[in-house]
Amino acid sequence: MMIQEILRRKRDGQTLDHTMLRLVMNGIADGSIGDAQIGAFAMAVYLNGMRREEAVALTEAIRDSGQVMRWDDLDLDGPVLDKHSTGGVGDLVSLVLGPWVAACGGFVPMVSGRGLGHTGGTLDKLESIPGYDVAPSDATFRRLVKEAGVAIIGQTGSLAPADKRLYAVRDVTATVESLPLIVASILGKKLACGLETLVMDVKVGSGAFMPTPQAARELAEAIVAIGCDAGTKTSVLLTDMNQPLADCAGNALEILEALRLLRGEKGESRLHDVTRALALEILIQSGIASDIADATRRLDRALDSGEALERFSRMVHGLGGPGDLAERPHHYLEAAPYETEIAADASGTLGAIDTRALGLAVVELGGGRRNAGDTIDHRVGLSRIAALGQRVERGQPLARIHARSESEASAVSERLRAAFSLSDTSSDAPPPLIHATLRREDLP
Template sequence: MSARALPQELIRAKRDGEALSPEAIRELVGGISDGSLSDAQVGALAMVIYLNGMSSAETVALTEAVRDSGEVLAWTDLELPGPVLDKHSTGGVGDLVSLVLGPWVAACGGFVPMVSGRGLGHTGGTLDKLESIPGYDIAPSRERFRHLVCEAGVAIVGQTAELAPADRRLYAIRDVTATVESLPLIVSSILGKKLACGLDALVMDVKTGSGAFMPTHEASFELASTIAEVASRAGTPITALLTDMSQPLAPCAGNAVEVREAIALLTCEKRDGRLLEVTRALAAELLLAGGLADSRDAALVLLDDRLASGAAAERFARMVAGLGGPADLLERHDRYLPQAPIVHPVHAERSGRVTQMDTRAVGLAIVALGGGRRAPHDAIDPAVGLTGIAALGEAVDGERPLAWVHARSEADAKHAAAQLKAAIEVNDVTAGDVRLPTLIQDVIRREAP
């Protein structure tokens, strides 16, 4: 820490409503990284930012300082013949977009070094899903990661110790000091890690609805707008889509069951649905931003061709094999992906149509089954989850259940069934009486200055 400014004086200035200079912010973030700021000081800093907020300029400076607190990946030495692109989601239930989008964009000529995270609260984590694949290494060496991005066009891995180390410490302290919900801290955490990957463009999927981190449209739009502004001012072109999370994005939720769903989409076993629509829209924005298509229509034609030809599925297979998973996962996924011993339908108490859903409660039902974590170090059961989840407006009765629960025991299945029934409202109405939410609600595009 520089002798020019004691950390407590910088914290005091922010406490008293002053704006911090980029230099002051860099000093503080440097102290978070190297340990010269104590946990008490980091907690105090997080709290004054939570209480007083940050200006746009401060948030940009914080994001850049977090990005630069460790290694910033560079790809120029590899002479990649296409743009370096990535996607991030604010999280949801049944949201397996990354598993499909990464290889799909790679098949179109992009290079996708995707650093992903684990499940948080009721939301699923991409790394947890991938770890249901036997042998898949989420923490490869830097050299193996770079080689796979070059060779397969995509590698989905976990955050390394070298990428944005300030964020890892700051987030851990935010988690125990009731400061997670600060907009500047959320934005700098998301973008600090992503921009450290040396991207040419980024697309954000910001969720809204009952299963979203920020459930109201207003809060989600503010988050999307702030992320777009900060990323562009930090030098990375970005598109943010505001998408619906008032029901699970896919008709399934869990870990292994979502990998199966991804394979079904990539191999064209399934050819429609909300998941495919959102993934296709996000991928099209990346192709446009990366110069791989000159119009949205051209981007969609290219995407559809690469999916139908099997090129996207082949990229996924190469990524899995390149990170230690089975080379024949696509063809023999039932041999490799774990399956729960108990699978039961969950029927509604009455026939009718699904009119409303507490998606967060659906996610928590999966956590209770063992498919998520109650505490950070909990083990996850990759086999459990839900499949065949009825969509809003869909009719359910004695033949068509609300979903099928995949559980480790009869007691777990019974508990999850009760949670699911409480989370899904069924009424005797016609299809026209059910108001279906718009899937893609807003699009925000920002170029780098």
């Protein structure tokens, strides 16, 4: 069938079958379909939507547009699984969850991304570590997954290549917000890694990618339905992003925070609790643990014994980083040359945080990209960020700025101060960390 006929069908609101979608995605991947036709396809999907079976076929076609990893030949003695987040501020869960779950018997081939807009990227954080190679050979990637149980790398050109071109065109044709295209983009890349189990972390709140709780819920339900129908056991936790997940934001600062958590120093923190909830879900859904009590025992043992930290260290060293990062992190992770605090201009209880504004401040300091080719300064960011519900007196710090210079810190300080809203009352409790957990049986 000619591509024009497929585009006409979708333009007119008809359903595309698996063969048609595979023809389009393969054409995008091999370059035989031009940007104009990609844009027409994306706009037709944006305007007309997709039926569930159609969205599943699109996801599978993106997954199969390049290499689909197979693990059978490695004789792994546990399931292949992963976690993915829609992104947030101070969200370094992947850095901790991967090695923590690996220490419990899972194998985690985690293909991660860079920062997008106000949200931080796992790859940018890892590149704070001198020598860490986010683009190793397939042989190195597979060897580390087997030997360390976890390897966190960037997307290779051979994994879901149709998605890379399709996303680039969506970005310039105002079609990014299409739900079936969002889900197919997320899952196509993840499922190309040959996963048996996937747990998604969909953020809700002022720092979330999805603009409203309803939109986040719709995305979560679509991910569960389409992921499961595409052959991977998939569940979603809706987690709160009305404030940064960690009390810091910035690449090297978040690596330091991950090491603290892996040492067991950050119990009873929001970061610890969300990471633990996701890890519990993935251990139970993958069959590694029989129930919550069993999963809890395994996670406690992996953290308390130092095994989770050791897995992280093996991954870092195996991908070119220093073998003693965990023992001497400040020797390798550069600090920003200038630090200052932003102080509260009144007394009160912290009632709201514009989390997106905090993320954008990190970008402005140089810790993220305004344009695709920008170089990141891994040293900069924020630390000691005040938490919702915290009582703050006039003059007390709301956050600490790590900047390249006094002038760059001053340029963001007023916007940062305005991101914190103080109240005279303390009656409003902070929102729950976990808004909901969705599995296949929970779908309407």
